[in-house]
Amino acid sequence: MSKISRRDFVKLMGAGGALSAFGLxxxxxAPTKTSGTTPAKAxxxxxxxxxxxxxxxCAKYLRFYEPELNVTLVEQxxxxxxxxxxxxxxxxxxxxxxxxxxxxALRDKHGVNVVIDRVVGVDAGKRLVALASGKTLAYDxxxxxxxxxxxxxxxxxxxEAASQIMPHAWKAGPQTVLLQKxxxxxxxxxxxxxAAPPMPFxxxxxxxxxxxxxxxxxxxxxxxxxxxxxxxxxxxxxxALFMQAWEQLYxxxxxxxxxxxxxxxxxxxxxxxxxxxxxGSSEKGDVINIIPAQRAPKLAADAxxxxxxGWCPVNQTTFESTRVPNVHVIGDSSSAGALPKSGHTANNIxxxxxxxxxxxxxxxxxxxxxxxxxxxxLVGPDYGISIAAVYRLGEDGQLQGVKGAGGLSPANASAQQxxxxxxxxxxxxxxxxxxxxx
Amino acid sequence: xNRIHIAACCAAxxxxxxxGAASAQTISRGAVIASTCFTCHGTLGSSPSDIPSIDxxxxxxxxxxxxxxxxxxxxxxxxxxxxxxxxxxxxxxTANYIASLQKKGK
Numbered sequence: 001m002s003k004i005s006r007r008d009f010v011k012l013m014g015a016g017g018a019l020s021a022f023g024l025x026x027x028x029x030a031p032t033k034t035s036g037t038t039p040a041k042a043x044x045x046x047x048x049x050x051x052x053x054x055x056x057x058c059a060k061y062l063r064f065y066e067p068e069l070n071v072t073l074v075e076q077x078x079x080x081x082x083x084x085x086x087x088x089x090x091x092x093x094x095x096x097x098x099x100x101x102x103x104x105a106l107r108d109k110h111g112v113n114v115v116i117d118r119v120v121g122v123d124a125g126k127r128l129v130a131l132a133s134g135k136t137l138a139y140d141x142x143x144x145x146x147x148x149x150x151x152x153x154x155x156x157x158x159x160e161a162a163s164q165i166m167p168h169a170w171k172a173g174p175q176t177v178l179l180q181k182x183x184x185x186x187x188x189x190x191x192x193x194x195a196a197p198p199m200p201f202x203x204x205x206x207x208x209x210x211x212x213x214x215x216x217x218x219x220x221x222x223x224x225x226x227x228x229x230x231x232x233x234x235x236x237x238x239x240a241l242f243m244q245a246w247e248q249l250y251x252x253x254x255x256x257x258x259x260x261x262x263x264x265x266x267x268x269x270x271x272x273x274x275x276x277x278x279x280g281s282s283e284k285g286d287v288i289n290i291i292p293a294q295r296a297p298k299l300a301a302d303a304x305x306x307x308x309x310g311w312c313p314v315n316q317t318t319f320e321s322t323r324v325p326n327v328h329v330i331g332d333s334s335s336a337g338a339l340p341k342s343g344h345t346a347n348n349i350x351x352x353x354x355x356x357x358x359x360x361x362x363x364x365x366x367x368x369x370x371x372x373x374x375x376x377x378l379v380g381p382d383y384g385i386s387i388a389a390v391y392r393l394g395e396d397g398q399l400q401g402v403k404g405a406g407g408l409s410p411a412n413a414s415a416q417q418x419x420x421x422x423x424x425x426x427x428x429x430x431x432x433x434x435x436x437x438x
Numbered sequence: 439x440n441r442i443h444i445a446a447c448c449a450a451x452x453x454x455x456x457x458g459a460a461s462a463q464t465i466s467r468g469a470v471i472a473s474t475c476f477t478c479h480g481t482l483g484s485s486p487s488d489i490p491s492i493d494x495x496x497x498x499x500x501x502x503x504x505x506x507x508x509x510x511x512x513x514x515x516x517x518x519x520x521x522x523x524x525x526x527x528x529x530x531x532t533a534n535y536i537a538s539l540q541k542k543g544k
Contacts, residue, residue, distance in 0.1 A: 060481075061473070065465060344477060347477050348474055348477065351470075351473040351474065352470070355465045355469075355470060355473070358465065359463075359464065359465060362463040362464075363463075364463045364464045365464065367464065367465045367466070367467065367469075367470045368467065368470070369470065370470050370471050370474055371474065372474040372477070372520065374477075374478065374516060374520075386515070386516055388516055388519040388520060390520060390523030390524075392523075402523040404522055404523075405519060405520070405522040405523030406519050406520075406523065407519050409515070409516075417515060420515050421515050421516075423488060424488070424489060424515060424516065426487075426488075427478075427487035427488040427489040428478055428487075428489070430486050430487035431477060431478045431479065431480055431485060431486060431487045431489055432477050432478070434480060434481065434486040434487075435476050435477050435480060435481045438481070438486070
């Protein structure tokens with residue numbers, strides 16, 4: 001850091017200078033020539049942690065808005081399997097390859113430095129990210145997109161070891177394969193039990209969509225089988241639409257028990273395949289899917305980003321942490337007004353954050369954000385439903401749904417409309433993966 | 439480090455952030471809204487799926503189409519629920535931004 005006073009520094013940069021938010025580190029290493037070619041070390045550095053819908057989209061759009069930025073994406077896995085669409089795999093409509101993404105476009109087409117490694121720590125004071133390989137990455141701004149972790153043990157007996165017997169499959173990949181194997185091995189006439197989590201959680205329509213897709217698989221392969229959803233809640237996303245469709249497509253197969261009906265699972269016994277509910281009853285299942293309560297990962301908590309809610313509070317224009325400066329938190333880990341946790345909002349948040357960071361480096365005001373969410377669900381292969389919402393910043397700085405916009409697919413839609421939406425659900429998946437990873 | 443040295447290297451640093459009026463450096467409302475369209479319609483409006491591309495539509499036609507979705511006079515499964523979130527002015531800015539991508543040849 002230079003020895004000039006802060007007042008002199010501000011005078012030199014001038015009002016709204018492009019680097020006024022950048023700091024002196026760039027100035028100390030910047031070249032004196034102005035030929036237009038830019039040595040990489042002089043460009044502001046953004047490190048993005050997490051290569052899911054949030055992180056990948058952010059890295060790509062940072063480079064799109066400012067091609068001079070030095071952007072590094074750190075992700076521990078060389079490929080990413082999308083949670084969206086993983087229920088369709090359980091329904092027999094997709095293979096895991098259809099859901100698998102890689103980072104070659106980000107690296108080769110968009111100039112993102114992709115580092116496949118695991119982040120072990122963040123030093124926000126020194127602006128360093130420490131990796132498991134021993135490397136460190138310096139940043140001017142950091143974007144954390146680490147996804148979710150589970151509140152292990154909040155359901156008694158449900159720890160990480162238990163998830164190898166009663167999968168959550170709420171992170172796609174080996175858990176999805178495990179759950180599918182169990183469903184395939186189940187005899188006809190068996191029972192699939194799903195424990196649905198409390199809000200806020202990743203993908204609100206996910207649990208009923210999973211029940212729908214398993215019902216489709218059962219209907220076509222094991223029609224005497226049953227599905228029992230035990231819920232911590234008294235309602236769920238798109239409930240009326242799902243239940244109307246279940247009545248039509250899978251009559252008598254799916255039973256949903258709300259919290260007030262004794263649905264909340266409080267204890268599991270993986271060895272005997274039993275779940276115990278809050279009102280003292282127990283249910284035995286042949287395949288049991290526990291989707292536990294969720295929280296921001298330990299990595300975010302260790303970096304000081306998490307508050308008592310278990311999630312990361314942020315400025316809802318820039319997604320900069322309200323707790324740690326120069327660190328932005330996006331995607332499922334973040335807590336931002338009315339925004340649900342979804343791949344779609346993660347992709348959207350990523351874009352607003354990219355625009356904000358570029359604006360901050362330029363010394364201009366970050367733009368007013370606009371957020372969209374469209375959640376498509378396949379109730380059957382040819383039966384799609386959706387919920388849409390658009391969000392704006394309210395006067396209180398909280399993102400809120402725009403009244404008079406958004407909403408659900410109509411209750412009285414024709415079979416043709418359901419079929420159209422099923423087609424759009426598949427198209428949505430193609431679109432978002434291309435926009436985020438391509 | 440003396441003041442002249444700082445000024446020189448800072449000026450060099452400024453050069454790669456395309457100097458100009460601050461307004462030229464801001465990311466416009468149209469760009470922000472359009473980016474949220476790209477999730478379904480493809481980056482820069484070029485769609486890889488059965489959801490239509492929007493990168494070839496002249497601004498005037500896009501404005502009319504979005505206003506029709508907003509008014510409910512044009513059938514849609516989901517676009518009516520989206521278009522009704524924006525003011526007419528935002529619709530114009532977004533359509534103009536997307537059309538401007540075409541002129542640049544991306």
